[in-house]
Amino acid sequence: MAAVELVQLWRGGLLESSHFGHAVICDGNGIVEAWGDPEAVIFPRSSCKMLQALPLMESGAADAVGLGTEQLALACASHNGGRMHTERVDAWLQGIGCSEADLRCGSHMPRDKAENARLTCSHEGPCQLHNNCSGKHAGFVTLNQRLGGHDEYGEIDHPVQQAIRTAFEEETGETAAGWGIDGCSAPNFACSIGGLARAMARFATRESGTRGEARQRLVEAMMLHPELVAGEGRACTELMRAMRGRVAVKTGAEAVFIAIIPERGLGIALKILDGGTRGSEAAIAAMMLRLGLLQSGDPAAQKFLTGPILNWRGKDTGYLRAPTIAAW
Amino acid sequence: MAAVELVQLWRGGLLESSHFGHAVICDGNGIVEAWGDPEAVIFPRSSCKMLQALPLMESGAADAVGLGTEQLALACASHNGGRMHTERVDAWLQGIGCSEADLRCGSHMPRDKAENARLTCSHEGPCQLHNNCSGKHAGFVTLNQRLGGHDEYGEIDHPVQQAIRTAFEEETGETAAGWGIDGCSAPNFACSIGGLARAMARFATRESGTRGEARQRLVEAMMLHPELVAGEGRACTELMRAMRGRVAVKTGAEAVFIAIIPERGLGIALKILDGGTRGSEAAIAAMMLRLGLLQSGDPAAQKFLTGPILNWRGKDTGYLRAPTIAAW
Numbered sequence: 001m002a003a004v005e006l007v008q009l010w011r012g013g014l015l016e017s018s019h020f021g022h023a024v025i026c027d028g029n030g031i032v033e034a035w036g037d038p039e040a041v042i043f044p045r046s047s048c049k050m051l052q053a054l055p056l057m058e059s060g061a062a063d064a065v066g067l068g069t070e071q072l073a074l075a076c077a078s079h080n081g082g083r084m085h086t087e088r089v090d091a092w093l094q095g096i097g098c099s100e101a102d103l104r105c106g107s108h109m110p111r112d113k114a115e116n117a118r119l120t121c122s123h124e125g126p127c128q129l130h131n132n133c134s135g136k137h138a139g140f141v142t143l144n145q146r147l148g149g150h151d152e153y154g155e156i157d158h159p160v161q162q163a164i165r166t167a168f169e170e171e172t173g174e175t176a177a178g179w180g181i182d183g184c185s186a187p188n189f190a191c192s193i194g195g196l197a198r199a200m201a202r203f204a205t206r207e208s209g210t211r212g213e214a215r216q217r218l219v220e221a222m223m224l225h226p227e228l229v230a231g232e233g234r235a236c237t238e239l240m241r242a243m244r245g246r247v248a249v250k251t252g253a254e255a256v257f258i259a260i261i262p263e264r265g266l267g268i269a270l271k272i273l274d275g276g277t278r279g280s281e282a283a284i285a286a287m288m289l290r291l292g293l294l295q296s297g298d299p300a301a302q303k304f305l306t307g308p309i310l311n312w313r314g315k316d317t318g319y320l321r322a323p324t325i326a327a328w
Numbered sequence: 329m330a331a332v333e334l335v336q337l338w339r340g341g342l343l344e345s346s347h348f349g350h351a352v353i354c355d356g357n358g359i360v361e362a363w364g365d366p367e368a369v370i371f372p373r374s375s376c377k378m379l380q381a382l383p384l385m386e387s388g389a390a391d392a393v394g395l396g397t398e399q400l401a402l403a404c405a406s407h408n409g410g411r412m413h414t415e416r417v418d419a420w421l422q423g424i425g426c427s428e429a430d431l432r433c434g435s436h437m438p439r440d441k442a443e444n445a446r447l448t449c450s451h452e453g454p455c456q457l458h459n460n461c462s463g464k465h466a467g468f469v470t471l472n473q474r475l476g477g478h479d480e481y482g483e484i485d486h487p488v489q490q491a492i493r494t495a496f497e498e499e500t501g502e503t504a505a506g507w508g509i510d511g512c513s514a515p516n517f518a519c520s521i522g523g524l525a526r527a528m529a530r531f532a533t534r535e536s537g538t539r540g541e542a543r544q545r546l547v548e549a550m551m552l553h554p555e556l557v558a559g560e561g562r563a564c565t566e567l568m569r570a571m572r573g574r575v576a577v578k579t580g581a582e583a584v585f586i587a588i589i590p591e592r593g594l595g596i597a598l599k600i601l602d603g604g605t606r607g608s609e610a611a612i613a614a615m616m617l618r619l620g621l622l623q624s625g626d627p628a629a630q631k632f633l634t635g636p637i638l639n640w641r642g643k644d645t646g647y648l649r650a651p652t653i654a655a656w
Binding site: 104183185 | 510
């Protein structure tokens with residue numbers, strides 16, 4: 001099945017741009033609703049960081065070094081690289097006898113406005129703590145201490161990545177369709193969009209045992225610390241705040257978004273074909289409207305979907321719509 | 329006809345994202361080649377600034393105040409708001425007895441790195457000169473002096489915009505399908521993608537008379553000053569530099585791109601449906617490869633299309649392809 005139109009941009013009464021994609025809602029029994037092709041293979045990118053954090057939990061590594069909910073949220077984060085993020089990742093690494101130099105994520109300028117300005121104006125370069133994936137990598141380093149692997153924990157045949165592949169395949173219920181190298185140099189395994197939604201439904205389902213407990217603690221940590229999962233102004237943070245601990249949402253590069261809804265046992269995964277984040281943010285907001293978890297008048301809904309698009313002089317120039325997902 | 333796949337993003341041997349769109353190549357007699365639907369209605373956005381500058385030339389306003397090629401290039405520009413841009417627009421306005429306060433484009437932080445850092449570190453806000461459209465608006469102000477209209481030159485029924493509508497409809501050969509408000513608050517008229525390509529073919533054709541001369545002077549100004557049309561690192565600037573004055577290219581918001589090729593009498597217009605600039609930049613580079621105007625090994629071609637996509641540690645993570653337009 002082909003991708004379907006999920007998000008539209010209207011200007012002057014005309015359709016200016018369209019985002020096509022695939023989206024799936026699953027519960028514990030399988031697909032509840034789907035748009036486009038549930039079998040379409042995607043790279044989940046950062047949307048699956050909670051899957052990548054399962055071995056950190058299940059191995060006992062997280063508890064052995066006493067990771068709290070803040071660290072667990074950071075392990076699942078694509079953060080803004082603000083001081084609130086970098087200082088916590090730094091303290092985490094120091095607490096396990098490691099440092100920024102042990103990370104293998106590379107560095108980039110942070111999105112956080114204040115920290116970006118501080119670096120710019122002090123002519124200081126960013127370090128690896130600023131990388132939006134530094135929390136995930138701190139988790140890899142922590143797991144690697146437990147597993148006793150060599151320092152290059154990002155290599156595909158490294159015990160850290162092999163443990164992640166196993167968890168990823170078990171949770172999606174699929175053999176990985178392949179793998180690619182992510183922006184942060186870690187492997188990213190491919191799966192169907194339906195498989196990713198199925199994995200998210202598992203995260204939304206209360207289950208006993210090591211795996212079930214690991215899932216639940218990660219989701220609760222995300223919902224408890226929306227500001228650590230992304231940062232001020234970001235869709236993950238603002239949508240989670242708006243839904244007040246009822247839902248975890250997580251973005252991934254190239255326009256992937258997932259949602260985990262424990263109170264309904266539902267998991268959602270969506271991918272906008274063109275990789276445009278505007279589309280995936282609008283589509284996940286539309287899903288939250290559809291399920292009644294977010295109201296169209298909420299500031300977060302307005303920002304990412306329902307509000308007018310204002311230009312540099314504050315003039316109303318157009319709007320987004322997601323007619324196949326929700327009306328308002 | 330539906331949009332067709334123009335640009336693909338590959339990672340780990342799998343197709344990760346796709347950009348669909350419409351593209352048309354015209355000569356003086358009409359369509360030479362088309363992808364997707366030539367009748368699809370689009371907003372050209374900033375890709376049609378040379379059309380919006382025609383009344384500035386034909387009215388005699390440009391020559392009356394002695395505008396040179398730098399000002400004409402700026403009138404057609406979506407610039408980075410660097411000092412090279414803002415100082416020239418400022419001098420232009422002062423030269424006609426006006427100032428930044430006469431602009432109606434609004435202000436936003438410039439893309440130019442040095443100027444952005446200067447404003448950030450001095451806690452200074454941007455002014456309207458920094459708006460990427462300030463040159464176009466300086467042209468509107470100049471034309472308005474000649475026409476004697478009121479100060480709100482951006483209103484749809486203002487003589488400045490009515491003159492632009494007439495030129496736009498004559499050049500595209502179509503009645504405008506509508507209009508919207510652009511990011512800079514000016515009206516933007518809608519046309520078919522084929523109509524936009526037809527207009528660009530006219531800009532590529534030598535023709536005597538006031539209109540013909542106006543077209544030629546604008547295109548030559550763009551090709552003479554690639555750095556004024558956009559700025560360092562931008563696709564318009566780097567692609568025009570790479571083609572050494574043989575081709576004018578211009579981007580528009582929501583992933584529009586045009587090309588004017590005087591030596592072949594060809595005009596190109598393309599629109600990526602999703603509005604993603606990555607797609608339109610790659611697609612116009614592919615068009616230049618197809619026509620033999622750019623080589624795949626050229627640094628500009630590599631940057632926007634043919635080169636590997638490197639991550640924060642310099643690792644090769646994937647690549648773009650445009651199989652329906654060009655192979656390399």
